[in-house]
Amino acid sequence: MGEAMIGSLIRNVYCTICSAMLRSKQIALVLAMATLILAGVPLVIGQGRSPEAKSEATEDAFSGYQSVRPGITPPKATRSPDPPYPELPADTDPRGVVVMLIGVDSRGHVGPVHVVRSSAQAFEKSAVETVKTWRFKPARKDGRPVPVQITVEMNFAK
Numbered sequence: 001m002g003e004a005m006i007g008s009l010i011r012n013v014y015c016t017i018c019s020a021m022l023r024s025k026q027i028a029l030v031l032a033m034a035t036l037i038l039a040g041v042p043l044v045i046g047q048g049r050s051p052e053a054k055s056e057a058t059e060d061a062f063s064g065y066q067s068v069r070p071g072i073t074p075p076k077a078t079r080s081p082d083p084p085y086p087e088l089p090a091d092t093d094p095r096g097v098v099v100m101l102i103g104v105d106s107r108g109h110v111g112p113v114h115v116v117r118s119s120a121q122a123f124e125k126s127a128v129e130t131v132k133t134w135r136f137k138p139a140r141k142d143g144r145p146v147p148v149q150i151t152v153e154m155n156f157a158k
Contacts, residue, residue, distance in 0.1 A: 061112035065103040065149040068139060075104045075136035075148060083130035083154055086122040096123035096156040100131060106145035108136040116151070127154040 068074045088094065096119040103111035110132050118124035131152055138145035 058112070058114045062101070062103055062114070062149050065105075065111070065147045066139075066141075068148050068150060071141060072146065072148065073140040075108065075139045075150065077134060077136050078108070079133070079135040081130060081133065083126040083156070085156060085158055086126045088120065088122050092120050092122065094156075094158040096120050098123050098127035098154045098156075100127065100152050100154075101149055102131055102152055103147060103149050104136050104139065105147045106138050108138045108145075110134050110136075111147070123154075123156050126156075130154070 098118040099116045101114040105111050113128050115124050139148040
């Protein structure tokens, strides 16, 4: 068996172990991760996406939205309903989190939405649909409304 094939097999076993451990919340997950790290196996941890995983299309979607920095007053939510709790598969943890990068235009409406990280697809769908309905008092720079990008975290618990 080739070295690449063994590495792939180890990663597949690791992912299976992690899935089982995350559902049962056992401390063995930490031990499994430490063992694989010591063995030199590169790991991608979590079900979400890394900020570096933003696609070129996402970069383009946010190109007209500034980051909030000194001199820019951040937007303030004026309408921010909680997301509905989604239907979950039986083996999914009932608590979840979704972190999103959102664009808020100069009228206070939500524009592009990019999921940075989510603990489950069902939470992600609910969070994205809800955040698109949010309204803001727009960000301001030199007294004028400006489009900005901000990070929003939604937590779910039953």
